[in-house]
Amino acid sequence: MAGTVIGAGITIEGDVTADEDIVVAGTVRGKLSTKESVTIEHGATVEADVVGGSFAIAGALTGNVNATERVDLQSGARVIGNVKAARVTIADGAQFKGNVDMDV
Amino acid sequence: MPAKVSVIGRATRVHGRVTGGGDLEVDGFVDGEVAVEGDVTVDAHGMVGAGVRGRRVVVRGAVKGDLVGEEAVLLEEGARVVGDVRAPRVAIASGALVRGFVETGDSNGVPAKVARPQVAARVAPPVASAPKPAAAAAPVATVASKPSSAPSGVNNSSANAGPRRPPPPVVPALKKVKGQVAKRKER
Amino acid sequence: MEARIGPSARVRGRVQGEGNLLVEGQIEGELAIRGDLTIAEGAVVTCEAVEAHAVTISGALQGDVSATSAVRIGSGARVRGNIRGTSVSIEDGARYSGRLDCEFELPPELGGESRGDARGRTSARR
Numbered sequence: 001m002a003g004t005v006i007g008a009g010i011t012i013e014g015d016v017t018a019d020e021d022i023v024v025a026g027t028v029r030g031k032l033s034t035k036e037s038v039t040i041e042h043g044a045t046v047e048a049d050v051v052g053g054s055f056a057i058a059g060a061l062t063g064n065v066n067a068t069e070r071v072d073l074q075s076g077a078r079v080i081g082n083v084k085a086a087r088v089t090i091a092d093g094a095q096f097k098g099n100v101d102m103d104v
Numbered sequence: 105m106p107a108k109v110s111v112i113g114r115a116t117r118v119h120g121r122v123t124g125g126g127d128l129e130v131d132g133f134v135d136g137e138v139a140v141e142g143d144v145t146v147d148a149h150g151m152v153g154a155g156v157r158g159r160r161v162v163v164r165g166a167v168k169g170d171l172v173g174e175e176a177v178l179l180e181e182g183a184r185v186v187g188d189v190r191a192p193r194v195a196i197a198s199g200a201l202v203r204g205f206v207e208t209g210d211s212n213g214v215p216a217k218v219a220r221p222q223v224a225a226r227v228a229p230p231v232a233s234a235p236k237p238a239a240a241a242a243p244v245a246t247v248a249s250k251p252s253s254a255p256s257g258v259n260n261s262s263a264n265a266g267p268r269r270p271p272p273p274v275v276p277a278l279k280k281v282k283g284q285v286a287k288r289k290e291r
Numbered sequence: 292m293e294a295r296i297g298p299s300a301r302v303r304g305r306v307q308g309e310g311n312l313l314v315e316g317q318i319e320g321e322l323a324i325r326g327d328l329t330i331a332e333g334a335v336v337t338c339e340a341v342e343a344h345a346v347t348i349s350g351a352l353q354g355d356v357s358a359t360s361a362v363r364i365g366s367g368a369r370v371r372g373n374i375r376g377t378s379v380s381i382e383d384g385a386r387y388s389g390r391l392d393c394e395f396e397l398p399p400e401l402g403g404e405s406r407g408d409a410r411g412r413t414s415a416r417r
């Protein structure tokens with residue numbers, strides 16, 4: 001699988017900038033930005049403003065989300081922050097606190 | 105499902121530290137310390153601008169920082185390292201380039217069993233003697249292992265004993281072993 | 292000079308010459324040859340400075356090495372000293388303590404000037 005994978009035991013403190021898919025199963029504190037997709041898996045902890053093409057979130061995210069395409073909050077997701085994307089879905093079982101801006 | 109091997113992809117740059125458990129492969133750029141409990145591989149295109157610490161550290165790319173392996177550090181063809189290298193086992197391929205102090209776990213330069221006549225050291229003071237229990241009572245011109253190197257092969261990496269300096273230019277140090285009389289011999 | 296210092300021989304002083312040298316015994320002092328130096332298993336070389344073309348070490352060496360070609364440290368070797376050569380290799384299992392000084396540049400992202408010349412150039416002390 002191409003792309004960046006932050007495994008469950010790994011913690012990154014700092015800024016992550018990428019031109020490829022990112023999967024976070026561990027912890028990221030700082031900033032995260034990619035042109036491609038971001039997957040925040042169940043059990044992951046992201047404390048960062050995140051920018052990407054699309055987001056699939058099943059873990060914990062505290063920070064603002066800025067997506068060029070879509071953001072999908074899946075069951076188990078706990079998101080505190082503002083979400084800005086052309087398309088947003090919030091599944092049953094997802095927790096969300098923040099603003100949603102679909103005006104792109 | 106959580107991944108066992110983490111990967112900093114080729115098109116990813118991290119400005120910050122990467123720590124934790126599990127194995128890590130660096131194909132991209134990390135401008136900060138890497139310290140994980142598992143194995144670390146800095147691949148051919150990978151670059152790390154600070155120290156790398158892991159169980160086994162394999163480098164095929166570029167690192168500007170110290171490499172510390174709990175078990176081993178392997179520098180393969182294509183590796184370019186500016187920094188110190190420390191591990192119980194260190195292997196450096198001929199195509200790997202290093203600039204720094206390298207130390208394997210147990211670094212006794214001269215075998216204790218060799219009986220050598222005492223010779224006056226020409227220059228420079230002897231390195232501080234931390235006598236290794238010599239197998240035989242032979243007078244050995246061993247440049248004594250630094251006190252922080254445990255003779256039993258325990259690796260140094262976890263001790264992280266402060267800033268290390270490269271050894272002074274090596275000379276056959278005059279070493280008085282207990283019970284031996286230091287003889288001065290004509291050269 | 293194709294020379295060999297046999298296993299029972301002990302040399303104290305300066306050893307120099309044009310050809311290759313195989314050391315199976317002991318040398319203590321200085322060693323400066325133009326050819327290749329081989330320190331066999333069981334040999335013990337204790338020199339302030341060792342100069343040679345290529346150096347292959349399977350025994351024990353204490354001293355700084357300045358080589359104009361490759362330096363190879365075998366898995367049974369025990370070496371203490373700083374090493375300069377066009378390339379330096381250390382086999383898994385070798386015991387080594389000292390400074391390696393290969394000439395190369397890190398990539399520009401890590402502060403190097405250019406990727407350029409990956410061949411080490413040695414500044415042999417001659």
